Amino acid sequence: MRMNFDIEVRITLKPGILDPEGRAIQHALADLGFPTSRLSTARIFSISMEAGDRTEAEEKARQMCERLLANPVIHRYEVEVRE
Amino acid sequence: MRFAVVQFGGSNCDLDAAHVLSHICGVDTDLRWYKEGLGRDYDAVVIPGGFSYGDYLRAGAIAARTPIMEEIIRHAKGGGLVLGICNGAQIAAESGLVPGTFTINAYPKFLCRPTHLRVENNETPFTSLYREGEVIRLPIAHKEGRYMADAAVLAALNRERRVIFRFSDPEGRVTEEVNHNGSTENITGVLGEGRNFLAMMPHPERASEKVLGSEDGKKIFLSMIRYIEATG
Numbered sequence: 455m456r457m458n459f460d461i462e463v464r465i466t467l468k469p470g471i472l473d474p475e476g477r478a479i480q481h482a483l484a485d486l487g488f489p490t491s492r493l494s495t496a497r498i499f500s501i502s503m504e505a506g507d508r509t510e511a512e513e514k515a516r517q518m519c520e521r522l523l524a525n526p527v528i529h530r531y532e533v534e535v536r537e
Numbered sequence: 538m539r540f541a542v543v544q545f546g547g548s549n550c551d552l553d554a555a556h557v558l559s560h561i562c563g564v565d566t567d568l569r570w571y572k573e574g575l576g577r578d579y580d581a582v583v584i585p586g587g588f589s590y591g592d593y594l595r596a597g598a599i600a601a602r603t604p605i606m607e608e609i610i611r612h613a614k615g616g617g618l619v620l621g622i623c624n625g626a627q628i629a630a631e632s633g634l635v636p637g638t639f640t641i642n643a644y645p646k647f648l649c650r651p652t653h654l655r656v657e658n659n660e661t662p663f664t665s666l667y668r669e670g671e672v673i674r675l676p677i678a679h680k681e682g683r684y685m686a687d688a689a690v691l692a693a694l695n696r697e698r699r700v701i702f703r704f705s706d707p708e709g710r711v712t713e714e715v716n717h718n719g720s721t722e723n724i725t726g727v728l729g730e731g732r733n734f735l736a737m738m739p740h741p742e743r744a745s746e747k748v749l750g751s752e753d754g755k756k757i758f759l760s761m762i763r764y765i766e767a768t769g
Contacts, residue, residue: 471685472719474645522602525595525631527638527685 456504459511460536463499463523471528499523511535538765540566541579543609543625545600550586550622554742558583561745562758571605580765581618582609584625586678586740596639596681597627606632618662618761619734623679626726626736635729635736636694637686639679643719647680651751652717652739654725655705658698661728662764663735666756672709673753675739677717677725682738684720684727694727702726702737 467473473494480493501518505511512535519531542555551568558566569575575582589600600606606628613619613634621629627639642648653674656667667673686694694700703723705711716723718738726737741754 472643474641474643478645522594522598525598525638525640527687528640 456506457537459503459505459508461501461503461511461515462534462536463501463515463519464532464534465497465499465519465524465529466531467494467528468530508535508537538564538580538762538769539577540564540581540583541569541575542566542583542585543569543571543605544585545571545587545589545603547589547591548585548587548624550624550740550742553740554583554585554622557742557745557755558758561755562762564758564762569605571600571603574605575608575612579612579617580769581620581761582612584609584619584621584628585742586623586625589624589628592681595627595631596679597624597629597631600624600628601631610634613729613731613734616731616733618764619729620663620757620761621734621736622740622742623677623682623738626738627681629729629734629736634734635727636690637684637721637727639682639736639738640685641681642679642683642717645680647678648682648717649676649678650717651676652725653705653707653709653715654702654739655709655711657700657703658728660698661701661735661760662733663728663757663760664701665760665763667760670709672705672707673756674751675741675744675754677739678743679718679738682720682725683718684724684738686721691721694724699728699732700724700726701728701735702739 515533659669741757744751744754
């Protein structure tokens with residue numbers, strides 16, 4: 455039986471990779487009176503799809519990351535599956 | 538001899554590239570809409586600059602996964618020449634035709650300015666008409682052009698002389714001050730593994746006529762033509 459799964463994919467920069475967008479936002483926040491010691495950006499994809507089971511849903515989401523959503527040179531990704 | 542210039546939705550340097558090829562270099566050139574595919578064999582394919590798919594997700598990421606790119610990869614694997622300029626370079630990196638990636642500039646704004654480049658290797662199908670170490674002047678126009686690759690890839694690129702252009706000063710010195718977008722080792726032009734695929738951020742098609750302030754870019758297209766004549 456196919457079930458519907460809600461999946462959240464979170465793409466972040468690998469540690470040590472320069473995050474110019476995060477840096478610009480951090481500077482803007484400081485100008486507004488909110489000094490921060492760290493700020494990094496991430497991208498979240500909310501996906502719904504059918505799969506036979508949880509493992510298949512997670513595997514499909516990982517393949518999505520490998521093939522399109524993330525760039526392995528600079529990104530890492532996390533996949534969270536909810537039924 | 539026939540060149541193809543690929544058009545994606547959002548390409549905007551396609552007509553400039555086709556103009557330089559057909560009117561300045563005198564080579565037959567077809568514009569190919571990506572949905573229609575290449576449709577025939579070509580001696581060389583140019584992937585022009587622009588903003589394919591609005592740069593959604595990452596610049597070049599979506600165009601890199603269209604069916605016409607599979608044709609272009611086959612063309613390249615068969616030894617055909619491919620030149621990816623700006624968005625074309627981003628597409629090339631996203632499709633794995635050249636290693637590494639072109640990502641958001643270190644200072645994250647759109648840069649549009651003339652730059653000096655040092656020709657690092659003139660023994661390629663794209664640079665044979667330059668002298669090695671020659672400094673040329675081509676404009677850049679991008680927000681996602683900072684070249685990044687890991688240490689192993691960089692070592693291989695340097696060892697195999699696949700770094701083709703680095704940002705330099707007018708005297709050819711490669712320094713941090715002239716590293717416009719913060720690229721690793723000032724790199725802004727790299728060859729694919731088969732050495733028949735050049736991905737570069739600067740725009741040679743915008744500097745191929747004296748009236749535009751520089752015709753240094755023309756030699757890239759003329760080098761390609763010479764290579765095709767010699768090997769054809």
